Amino acid sequence: MKWLIQILFLVSLFMFVRGILRTLFASKKAPSNFKSSNPFYSEQSKVKQGKMEKDPVCGTYVDVDTALQKSFSGKTLYFCSSDCLEKFKASH
Ligand SMILES: [Zn+2]
Numbered sequence: 001m002k003w004l005i006q007i008l009f010l011v012s013l014f015m016f017v018r019g020i021l022r023t024l025f026a027s028k029k030a031p032s033n034f035k036s037s038n039p040f041y042s043e044q045s046k047v048k049q050g051k052m053e054k055d056p057v058c059g060t061y062v063d064v065d066t067a068l069q070k071s072f073s074g075k076t077l078y079f080c081s082s083d084c085l086e087k088f089k090a091s092h
Helices: 001-051 082-091
Strands: 052-054 062-063 068-073 074-081
Touching: 052 074, 068 082, 074 082
Parallel strands: none
Antiparallel strands: 052 062, 068 074
16 A cells, blocks of 8 residues: 555645646746736826815815716716715705
């Protein structure tokens, strides 16, 4: 039965080495993915930091990415909450 253990050992060693090689190839590939995905993330955070709009109902400055939006006379208005949006709809 010792040969079986040896074969199992060799097979697991082979799998181990293959796993390492795969990790090496994957990490070689990773930097290019990382670089291409990075500007996207920084761009997104730039947009998030750069664009704040005033809620016309309560006057709070809201993030355009997360705020509720409504088109009104050719402009996009941003609201901090559905309460403000409803108030705006009711008064216009
Ligand atoms: Zn508001």
